[in-house]
Amino acid sequence: MKKILFVLPLLLLFSCKEEFLDRGSLTQLAEGNFWQTEKDAQLGLNGVYEVLQARVMYGGNLNGTAGIPQHDSFADNTFNNYKFEGPGNFVEARVDPATSFFNEFWTANYRGIARANNAIANIERMPKSAISDANRTALLGQARFLRGLFYMNLAIHYEDVPLILAVQSLQEAYVPKNANKEVSDQIIADLKFAGEALPATYPANQFGYATKGAALSLLARFQLYQKNYPEVVALTAQVLTLGYSLNASYDQLFTEAGEKSREVVFSVRFSQDQSDNGETFSATFTGIPKVNVQPMRNLVNEYYATDGLPITRSPLYRAATPKLNRDPRLAASIYFRDDIFLLDLNRPFTGNTATTFGQKKYIRNAPSPSGIGVGSPGGQDFYVIRYADVLLMRAEALVETNQLTEVYPLVNQVRTRVRMPKVEDVEGSNLSQAALRDIVRHERRVELAMEGLRFFDVKRWGEVEAAYKRATDDRVAAYRPVYRGRMSEVFPIPQTEIDANKNLVQNPVWK
Template sequence: MKKILYLLPLLLLFSCKEDFLDRGSLTQLAEGNFWQNEKDAQLGINGIYDVLQSRVLYSGNLNGSAGIPQHDSFADNTFNNYKFEGPGNFVEARVDPSTSFFNEFWTANYRGIARANNAITNIERIPKEAISADVKAQLLGQARFLRALFYMNLAVHFEEVPLILQVQSLQEAYVPKNTNKEVSDQIIADLKFAGESLPTTYPAAQYGYATKGAALSLLARFQLYLKNYQEVVALTSQVLTLGYSLNSSYEQLFTEAGEKSKEVVFAVRFLQDQSDNGETFSATFTGIPKVNVQPLRNLVNDYYATDGLPITRSPLYKAATPKLNRDPRLAASVYFKDDIFLTDLNRPFTGNTATTFGLKKYIRNSPSTSGVGVGSPGGQDFYVIRYADVLLMRAEALIETNQLPDVYSLVNQVRARVKMPKVEDVEGSGLSQAALRDIVRHERRVELAFEGLRFFDVKRWGEVEAAYKRATDDRVAAYRPVYRGRMSEVFPIPQSEIDANKSLAQHPDWK
């Protein structure tokens, strides 16, 4: 019950959805009798957060379009066994602009943008006697933070998309796409506004809303994508002063018990049976852990031994006992054959996946009450940004600006949590820029695996082709990655959008 109280402000809108939220477009929302006061404004903001729980965004899916928690399958971390969900077919080059995944991902993000635009327009109009200036600024900051998050999803995956910043009538909806720079500039502007408007913390009853730290951290992530490294250094300097810290247990962090950790900078909140998301991304199946997201061997092999050396060089590694003497993040993230994955049933994982490994990180370790493995409990939150990511973003930016001395302490903080050796004790001190770059890229992979960031990383590093080769070399049965140049690095504009809007032009790499 305590958790319900924490989430109640965020979930108020879910029970009201049938009354007004999903009655057609939010842009046509009862303009004459809504948006009159602070309460209305808060409900409107909650409606934007609701979109984050869409299956194709942060809820994840089974037997439908994949969500962001499954996006590691667009690269070399996981195999999407249910290929029709999106990532598997994309990597195997069996998609075209009419593939439903692209349309659903596009539509969900624009649904969030429409709700944000409506909130921004109408909150601005609420008279000052009905809402304080501070509350108005805070709510506008949340709306612009969320709009930036939706546009960031579009900018990274589709690159050039229509930039819509106002409530549109049907007659105004047929717009051309904007350049990636124009979209990027707006994302930066929205996040700067949010960073100046949002509080550092909220009262406990407002658990789940975007903060100043969330805005600064998301802006740092986007600036990293744009390779504006000095901006990343400046932004993360501010985040480091806001009271975040690493959770003491890496494994516990990715359970419901870890949701209130000071490591969580921004999360999409879930509470089973309080919304219509159905299966949440953390579902466990009774016969196999998360059947449609299977860790790939090349990732498993990338976790070092406990002496800090790769398994190809460490005397501690034995092929007969591959999970022993390994970086503890491996055992916290991946099931090996014979690991118990349903403790209530004492059920061992039989290795019955195509990759022989099972997903453990984030996944519930209890059976379903529905008898099919996908039911309650399912209240695990999904972390969009956490403090370890901020530390590693800062380390990467320092490397790329050739400010090398401070990189060691940042990586060492992340390693210390799982008792892995310091950089200086294994790789040495006085390392070159290239050597430190490899260290941080490795650290990002093993620290952030299965958090939906791998495609984001390899794309900005120019390593998508290399990622496809690693996935291919794993020789997973019936999985044949096909690298097609830019077509493997950018999504096409959905064909349904091209057909409906004659002002839209397809991405040149997909024509």
Template sequence: MKKIIFLLIAIAFTGCSDDFLDRDSLTAISESNFWKTEKDAQLGLNGIYDVLQDPIMYGGSLNGLHGTAVFDVFSDNSYNFYKGNGPGFYMEGNIDPNHFYFNFYWTACYRGIGRANVALENIEAMPESVISQDKKDEYLAQALFLRSLFYTKIAIYFQNAPLVLNVQTLDEAYVPKNSYEEIKDQIIADLIKAASALPVRYPENQYGYATKGAALGLLARFYMYNKEYQKALDATTEILGLGYSLNPSYAQLFTEQGEFSNEIIFSVRFVEGVSDNTENFSATFSGIPKVDDQPMPNLVDDYYNIDGLPISVSPLFNPAKEQENRDPRLNASVYFKGDIFLVDINRPFRGNTATTYARKKYIRNANYPNGTRASRPGGQDFIVMRYAEVLLMRAEALVELNQLSEVSALVNQVRARVNMPTVESVEGTGLSQDELRDIVRHERRVELAMEGLRFFDLKRWGEVEQAYQRLIADNVPGYNPSYRGVKSETFPIPQNEIDANNNLTQNTGWE
């Protein structure tokens, strides 16, 4: 099932070449060679999904070149050991708009946006003789969802940037920046439209395409980012009626065995052994677990003991055996010294990372049975949106609206999966808005750690500077994070884009 989708992508890009949607070939392909059949429309959509597999998006790498899969390195959750590849230098303030990292990320986002625009324009023009109106609406909705996904990344990290909504000629390409508000409004409008046309489920052999739940989930997340809490709450209400549920096992969810879980609302799909459809974010060295994304001590310390109490007050906490009697999500996410991290060769982690911890969530724990080493490209999917996040977004929206009666029950659903105590049994009843806000934010951190969402949360909560203070207090050898105001909360527009386009100006603080 999984292979069908990505073999289609491979066919599309083998048949049309890597220049399939490059500006120089747009006219020839759209007018004479392509967009003639429903199959062409499907392959064109697959070309947009293909961008999500880019290393700088979700594909990742064995070390250094980070994608969204390891974006917690831009926060207090993780440390980027290979600093020269971008994120580490960014956190230390030793980077400028010329660094290739910003160019890679910007280019990948706009490549996806460009492919979506091509698909939208050409699918819309296809007559009913080759594609039904229902199928056309579904394909257009997928393209709108994907364009919105790329634009949310642009909006969150670059903030002000060009808003390109159609296929451009070379002369039309030199556009100025649009405001964040303009980008925001477009994202919301597109996601609302996409959600109205996308199906709740696909046939089993089409698993992985964007659904109604995916559009509503991204919409709710973006509403949360913009503090539009009632609208976020309304979106989660719709999702609650779509039939999702929590996976019984938290740890299994982040393995290939969990890829078809009913908790997953949208994921980026990968296939081990299929050219151009593999990933490296789950790859690991045989001598040491993945070294470019090391959990920080302050994150490890934030997981409670199984009595529901912080380690600072719990009688169950033993500093000499810090992984014992802890929230099970900790041991599902982090390797401690002595843990076996490659089970097929019984290889223990020696604690030989700068933070003394290693990432476990999503990371392969064995070489492949076919002989492929754990350090080679693999087939682990990356979850972009899941039901647990929806429950926590709903809880947070209710807190911010000061509608508190449902909040504890939502948090309890998430805790129950890992047998952690209820809010009532530990924190009590009749809790204030501030108390419940702290509970929900903590729950979000430990539930979603190392899923690429921490920077998103810190920025919208106004807590980026406090996160840097926690990083500094961790005192990790060789790591010198430095908060620099707006330069620690936005990316610069790549300098090569500024140089090539006289209408484009640099973002505030990066001039």
């Protein structure tokens, strides 16, 4: 499969002074003869996309700083056993502003912002003889989509952060932080621009670039976080007209064979044969599946029986055979004891994790035809947004605006894809707003588990403390979640940035 590999040629590489506020983080690209043609502009944009592949971003990790694919460990879905990677220590309150995770995640997002700003500045000033107005607008749409995505990561996790919208000189790099409202307004402006500027599709050989659907869906996600529910309803209504659909097989979707499904709205693309490919979220060890992301028992118990009832109420559930007669998404997402997790070695999972469960979703279970081992970088794309998420975002916004009629068919689309019963057939019709809210939140959890969205959900719902309690109640050996109020819901500004920039002050939560 040919993939767009967002790798920057040597001409475009930033200098080693790329750390934000580390005296050169926002240095300009070497201009020379570059930014002269439309091809140059697209190559420059590839350098912005390339930041998404970093392991602290969407590349994930197997033994290092955690990436976004591991962010479910910031809540109650998974346990980060290799606590030095970030999430495990965060939940156990053994971090401070000097913890390296916060700096690496901050730096990667600002690296992307710096590259996006550079692309925007250069594309805007390219002469009309070099690029048509329509193509200029579309390329600017890609750059602003990416800038919006990077700032969204910062606004959700750090909240008040510096808002930088232009290429900076060294002298201009000492900037204060902006209020979250200012940053949020800019995210919305960038994504609105992208939604109007980007095409709905690209030719097959350009698969992977941001589209109109990606921009509208990401904007809907951010508006959901802002609790601007009418906007979510309006935005998702547009996405529903763009030709997306659910993949017939939930299992197949999270493999390389599912990467071009019409369910994928936006993905970060990887190729197993690329030497500097950063994808390790699908990697595992040969003796234990994905040891640093261990599904929690409270997540496993959230999956209903096949009659659509919770396991506490279903006559189909048997504790002795807990995987049988369950929502098929459970077996597609989680390894149970004695499941074969390495097909080439016929190796069974012995339950040798702290939680006794293993991650299955996204995880490779055999070497590739090219001989790359299961613990090496792979070629699986990571889905930042997929259509099932769009349907459930719309359902949530409709619940919160008390428009309940359409919630049923939206949830039913997601359920019946895996042959689970419809809402009306189990919970009934004419349900209350509160009852439908619980249904939608349940569906988000089991549909999107281990896709990096759980912290986003529980923080938005005001349920971080409840999530910590669920994790505590699982009684995982040597795991002691400690809820510290807002300190458990917002990242500190990295101490290295505070030390380097006298105009930057720490989030008061972390003082």
